[in-house]
Amino acid sequence: MLKKSVLLAVIASLPLAFSATANDRYQSRPPVMVSPDLSAAWVLQLGGVPAQTRGYATRPVANAGRQMVPVYRQQAMQPQPARQRPLVQQQRRVLFGQQPAAQQVAMRPNKPVRTQIEPQFLPQMVEYQTKEKPGTIVIDTRQRFLYLVMADGMAKRYGVGVGKPGFEWAGTHKVTAKREWPSWNPPQEMIAREAAKGHYLPASMEGGPENPLGARAMYLGSTLYRIHGTNAPWSIGNGVSSGCIRMRNEDVTDLYERVPVGTKVIVI
Numbered sequence: 001m002l003k004k005s006v007l008l009a010v011i012a013s014l015p016l017a018f019s020a021t022a023n024d025r026y027q028s029r030p031p032v033m034v035s036p037d038l039s040a041a042w043v044l045q046l047g048g049v050p051a052q053t054r055g056y057a058t059r060p061v062a063n064a065g066r067q068m069v070p071v072y073r074q075q076a077m078q079p080q081p082a083r084q085r086p087l088v089q090q091q092r093r094v095l096f097g098q099q100p101a102a103q104q105v106a107m108r109p110n111k112p113v114r115t116q117i118e119p120q121f122l123p124q125m126v127e128y129q130t131k132e133k134p135g136t137i138v139i140d141t142r143q144r145f146l147y148l149v150m151a152d153g154m155a156k157r158y159g160v161g162v163g164k165p166g167f168e169w170a171g172t173h174k175v176t177a178k179r180e181w182p183s184w185n186p187p188q189e190m191i192a193r194e195a196a197k198g199h200y201l202p203a204s205m206e207g208g209p210e211n212p213l214g215a216r217a218m219y220l221g222s223t224l225y226r227i228h229g230t231n232a233p234w235s236i237g238n239g240v241s242s243g244c245i246r247m248r249n250e251d252v253t254d255l256y257e258r259v260p261v262g263t264k265v266i267v268i
Contacts, residue, residue: 121145121159121237123251128155137227137255137265139245141168144237146227146245148258158255161230161246164239173221175263178256181207182217187224190242215249216256220265227265228252 121144128147132138138147138155141162147155163169184205191201205211214229229249230236236248245267247255 117159117233117236117248123156123158123254125154126157127153128157129153130155132264132266135259135263137259137263139265139267141170141267146247146255148255158247158251159236161235161238161240163241163243167241167243168239169225169243170267172267173223173225173265175218175227175259175261175265176221177219178261179207179217179219180256181211181215182213182228183207184211184213214246214252216252218252218256218259218263227255 126147128149130136130138130147130149132149134149134151136149138149139145139160139162140147144160144162146158146160148158149155184207185203186201191203194201207213210231212231213226214231217226217228219226225243225245227245227247229252230246232240233248235246240246
């Protein structure tokens with residue numbers, strides 16, 4: 001009975017002992033800190049870091065020894081300067097992306113450039129009634145044909161290029177000279193005329209495939225006019241020259257072999 005009474009007394013005194021010990025331990029209790037803007041670390045953990053919070057600093061808490069507690073700083077939202085992109089990317093955007101809309105320019109439509117000769121200007125035998133003797137050359141500048149008169153009312157017809165507007169002419173001459181792959185010496189009047197247009201001609205040019213006189217040339221009387229080849233065969237059938245009669249290189253070579261010096265040439 002005595003033992004039982006002693007055990008009950010001990011059990012009854014335990015709460016008082018623990019209470020005293022706890023009061024002794026927390027005689028200087030740490031302060032409780034609550035952030036007024038509710039942005040403390042324990043609140044931020046619930047909803048994530050606010051967008052305006054960019055970093056944090058640490059500071060010691062009172063009576064907490066050297067323990068460092070993170071304290072978040074709230075920074076004002078400031079517009080960030082736009083990051084400049086590399087020059088290469090900016091140029092690429094201009095070149096391939098945001099190009100200004102093309103503006104229409106009023107222009108006179110250009111005539112299509114022909115690259116092939118029209119079939120009617122190719123050499124062919126045709127009927128040709130004339131009083132001129134066989135071997136005579138007759139050039140029809142309006143129709144753009146050169147006829148080499150043959151016997152029995154026939155003629156060999158070639159397509160030609162003739163003088164452009166303002167350079168047409170007509171008359172009767174003879175072939176006074178013949179040259180193979182002739183050199184070109186444009187007259188001073190032509191050089192000055194073309195220079196006024198911004199086209200500068202050489203004082204002289206040796207014969208060859210690039211020479212405007214082409215493969216052959218037949219000189220007419222004492223004039224500056226010639227029947228010659230060309231390095232622009234697509235111009236045959238047009239008024240393009242300064243008065244000379246131009247032919248394809250194949251055609252002028254064929255005619256060159258058929259007519260001698262002294263051949264009569266009629267231009268109409």
